[in-house]
Amino acid sequence: xxxxxxxxxxxxxxxxxxxxxxxxxxxxxxxxxxxxxxxxxxxxxxxxxxxxxxxxxxxxxxxxxxxxxxxxxxxxxxxxxxxxxxxxxxxxxxxxxxxxxxxxxxxxxxxxxx
Amino acid sequence: xxxxxxxxxxxxxxxxxxxxxxxxxxxxxxxxxxxxxxxxxxxxxxxxxxxxxxxxxxxxxxxxxxxxxxxxxxxxxxxxxxxxxxxxxxxxxxxxxxxxxxxxxxxxxxx
Numbered sequence: 001x002x003x004x005x006x007x008x009x010x011x012x013x014x015x016x017x018x019x020x021x022x023x024x025x026x027x028x029x030x031x032x033x034x035x036x037x038x039x040x041x042x043x044x045x046x047x048x049x050x051x052x053x054x055x056x057x058x059x060x061x062x063x064x065x066x067x068x069x070x071x072x073x074x075x076x077x078x079x080x081x082x083x084x085x086x087x088x089x090x091x092x093x094x095x096x097x098x099x100x101x102x103x104x105x106x107x108x109x110x111x112x113x114x
Numbered sequence: 115x116x117x118x119x120x121x122x123x124x125x126x127x128x129x130x131x132x133x134x135x136x137x138x139x140x141x142x143x144x145x146x147x148x149x150x151x152x153x154x155x156x157x158x159x160x161x162x163x164x165x166x167x168x169x170x171x172x173x174x175x176x177x178x179x180x181x182x183x184x185x186x187x188x189x190x191x192x193x194x195x196x197x198x199x200x201x202x203x204x205x206x207x208x209x210x211x212x213x214x215x216x217x218x219x220x221x222x223x224x225x
Binding site for chain 1: 120145147149154155156157158159162164202204211212213215216217218220
């Protein structure tokens with residue numbers, strides 16, 4: 001079956017522009033996560049969505065970052081007024097909310113801020 | 115925040131050698147996961163461990179959930195070129211939905 005799909009796969013933009021990244025989770029997965037991965041680093045948690053519950057935004061690094069999940073499926077991560085330090089790979093993962101179900105990852109969006 | 119110490123940071127090995135890497139935590143986890151990430155792709159789950167002392171294999175990979183619940187190791191036997199990549203451990207405490215991630219072990223096979 002289809003895995004987690006992210007788009008675009010690569011995005012290059014100028015400093016100060018807004019960007020929007022998209023994640024299509026696996027069908028039926030009600031939990032969705034966004035992570036940021038800087039070059040050569042581990043995964044930094046950004047935000048978590050679960051069903052209709054209020055999202056856990058505790059990992060968002062600044063108020064320039066926001067995310068939505070409409071209809072409990074597709075999610076978009078928006079970065080406003082991008083800065084060079086925002087350059088990273090942004091990974092999305094989804095999982096079934098059941099005991100011992102792992103996260104399944106998309107291939108990420110590689111964001112480069114010039 | 116919570117941290118996992120993953121070591122080594124990188125490994126240069128000869129094809130055919132066995133590989134061992136581990137993660138330790140100051141907190142008790144009830145789940146340990148090992149993922150592999152190839153360049154340009156997202157992490158892919160290799161092995162999941164849910165019980166202290168559990169030893170699980172997946173082909174040439176073996177992972178164990180430490181008896182103290184604060185550590186885990188991953189072994190790869192008879193490494194092959196496609197084993198190259200970055201290996202991440204991740205742990206979960208109690209019923210928390212968040213995973214705590216190690217910084218990764220980069221595996222490089224010498225030609």
